[in-house]
Amino acid sequence: MNLRQEAFSSYRDLRDWLDQVEKLGELKVVRGAHWDLEMGGIAEVVSREAKGVAPALLFDEIADYPRGHRALFCQLDSVRRLALTLNLALDRPDKLSCVRACRDRLGTMQFIPPRPVERGEILENVIAGDEIDLFRFPVPKHHENDGGRYLGTAHCVITRDPDEGWVNLGTYRCMLFGKNSVGLHMSPGRHGRIMRDKFFDRSEPFKVANAMGVDPALFLTSTMAVPAGVSEYEFAGALKGSPIEVLEGPYTKLPIPAHAEIVIEGECIPGETQDEGPFGEWAGYYANNGLAPVREPVVHVKTLLYRNDPILTCAQPARPPGYNFAFCVFRSAMIWDEIEKAGVPDVRGVWCHEAGGSRLFNVISIKQRYPGHSRQAGVIASQCSSGVYIGRYTVVVDDDIDVANLSDVIWAMATRADPERAIEIFRRCRSSSADPAVSPDRKASGSNPDAVFTSKAVIDACWPYEWKDRAYPVVEVGPQLRGQILSKWAREFENIL
Numbered sequence: 001m002n003l004r005q006e007a008f009s010s011y012r013d014l015r016d017w018l019d020q021v022e023k024l025g026e027l028k029v030v031r032g033a034h035w036d037l038e039m040g041g042i043a044e045v046v047s048r049e050a051k052g053v054a055p056a057l058l059f060d061e062i063a064d065y066p067r068g069h070r071a072l073f074c075q076l077d078s079v080r081r082l083a084l085t086l087n088l089a090l091d092r093p094d095k096l097s098c099v100r101a102c103r104d105r106l107g108t109m110q111f112i113p114p115r116p117v118e119r120g121e122i123l124e125n126v127i128a129g130d131e132i133d134l135f136r137f138p139v140p141k142h143h144e145n146d147g148g149r150y151l152g153t154a155h156c157v158i159t160r161d162p163d164e165g166w167v168n169l170g171t172y173r174c175m176l177f178g179k180n181s182v183g184l185h186m187s188p189g190r191h192g193r194i195m196r197d198k199f200f201d202r203s204e205p206f207k208v209a210n211a212m213g214v215d216p217a218l219f220l221t222s223t224m225a226v227p228a229g230v231s232e233y234e235f236a237g238a239l240k241g242s243p244i245e246v247l248e249g250p251y252t253k254l255p256i257p258a259h260a261e262i263v264i265e266g267e268c269i270p271g272e273t274q275d276e277g278p279f280g281e282w283a284g285y286y287a288n289n290g291l292a293p294v295r296e297p298v299v300h301v302k303t304l305l306y307r308n309d310p311i312l313t314c315a316q317p318a319r320p321p322g323y324n325f326a327f328c329v330f331r332s333a334m335i336w337d338e339i340e341k342a343g344v345p346d347v348r349g350v351w352c353h354e355a356g357g358s359r360l361f362n363v364i365s366i367k368q369r370y371p372g373h374s375r376q377a378g379v380i381a382s383q384c385s386s387g388v389y390i391g392r393y394t395v396v397v398d399d400d401i402d403v404a405n406l407s408d409v410i411w412a413m414a415t416r417a418d419p420e421r422a423i424e425i426f427r428r429c430r431s432s433s434a435d436p437a438v439s440p441d442r443k444a445s446g447s448n449p450d451a452v453f454t455s456k457a458v459i460d461a462c463w464p465y466e467w468k469d470r471a472y473p474v475v476e477v478g479p480q481l482r483g484q485i486l487s488k489w490a491r492e493f494e495n496i497l
């Protein structure tokens with residue numbers, strides 16, 4: 001199946017993308033669901049339990065809201081939707097082929113600056129001052145234990161570095177605090193957080209624009225560790241091969257996506273915080289502060305812009321596996337790219353497993369070329385920019401192991417990796433307030449709740465280099481015999497194999 005021929009033609013914005021997803025048969029419109037727990041619940045059950053490909057879910061006629069005020073979930077959770085988003089030629093739809101295709105794109109792409117434009121559909125409604133009311137959108141409450149409704153989950157928070165002037169986009173959750181205020185949860189080390197800290201250190205307000213319903217390539221890019229100094233606008237443009245169109249936000253003067261569905265602009269005042277959360281996170285827990293809120297800065301919204309009949313894009317993190325397919329693919333490609341650029345040769349595959357929330361359990365396969373090669377691959381993968389955020393377990397396997405196949409990976413670990421020889425532990429590495437392995441006491445202690453660490457294990461599950469050429473033969477039907485059996489016994493097993 002050639003997905004490129006079948007699926008791809010260039011799309012202009014989210015609506016155009018949705019039209020094409022519908023043609024692919026991967027869009028389900030759901031009418032009459034409630035914003036309070038029902039949309040998030042449906043999305044979670046569908047993404048986890050669908051027989052076959054889980055469709056993108058477009059909710060309309062949402063309880064309490066007029067027809068046309070829609071919410072989109074499960075946007076990028078399929079091979080075809082990812083292929084459409086990035087114009088990828090995917091002849092084989094398995095996970096590693098997706099990673100390879102993304103990696104090829106990363107290797108050849110040229111950054112493309114955003115194109116400033118004067119007009120865009122985002123200007124269809126521009127509201128300032130007292131008229132701003134964020135409750136006009138069907139903002140979901142995802143899970144029973146969440147502390148409120150979340151406006152920003154599948155979105156981009158746009159900020160500018162006060163020293164260097166570059167513009168960053170990151171996905172940092174935004175809880176709805178009131179009709180004209182939202183929270184902003186940025187982990188330490190995020191580029192947006194570094195910018196925020198610079199403003200706060202100078203006692204200056206921190207201006208942000210928050211865009212929902214952006215080009216899906218821009219959303220994907222905004223969730224990834226694009227290097228500091230490179231704007232996600234340039235990166236997304238490079239992935240798509242065409243510039244992202246932007247116009248100047250009326251209040252912040254930040255570039256905002258001209259065809260986004262909803263944009264809010266505002267500012268945080270240094271020292272001002274409000275209770276935020278709890279919010280069910282990507283690792284599958286309420287790990288920030290259990291079921292209690294944390295204090296986070298408040299964004300005072302000064303301008304609200306939206307298209308007619310706006311579509312709010314949403315993501316519902318929960319216990320994996322679930323909503324994270326595209327993040328697994330793209331993070332795997334980024335890690336692959338980074339370790340090769342750091343000089344690791346003969347990488348044959350990378351997969352950030354869904355069960356690890358695309359961050360906690362990552363597997364690299366290599367063709368061993370020299371003593372220490374496997375350790376080098378593991379250490380760099382666990383500390384490179386795209387793997388460093390918690391990145392608890394990094395497993396390195398030989399190239400006969402399918403990195404995306406958990407059974408294969410566990411077989412290699414259990415059979416080839418003698419723990420005493422194979423496991424390297426690194427202490428005091430990058431963690432997060434979202435890390436479920438850091439005790440509540442540790443998070444609550446001290447004056448800086450963000451000062452948490454994790455250890456990391458690199459598990460070298462390759463055959464030891466010294467005797468890899470005498471490794472024990474694998475017990476398995478060979479390819480020739482397999483082929484003979486399949487052709488000779490095809491009819492006998494036609495309903496079984």
Ligand SMILES: Cc1cc2nc3c(=O)[nH]c(=O)nc-3n(C[C@H](O)[C@H](O)[C@H](O)COP(=O)(O)O)c2cc1C
Binds near residue numbers: 171174222
């Ligand atoms: C759905 C989703 C929600 C996220 N929410 C947050 C968040 O609330 N806070 C945070 O620091 N990172 C969050 N992230 C991760 C960041 O978006 C990601 O690390 C990104 O690379 C940050 O951008 P930056 O590298 O430019 O800082 C989220 C990611 C996804 C996919």
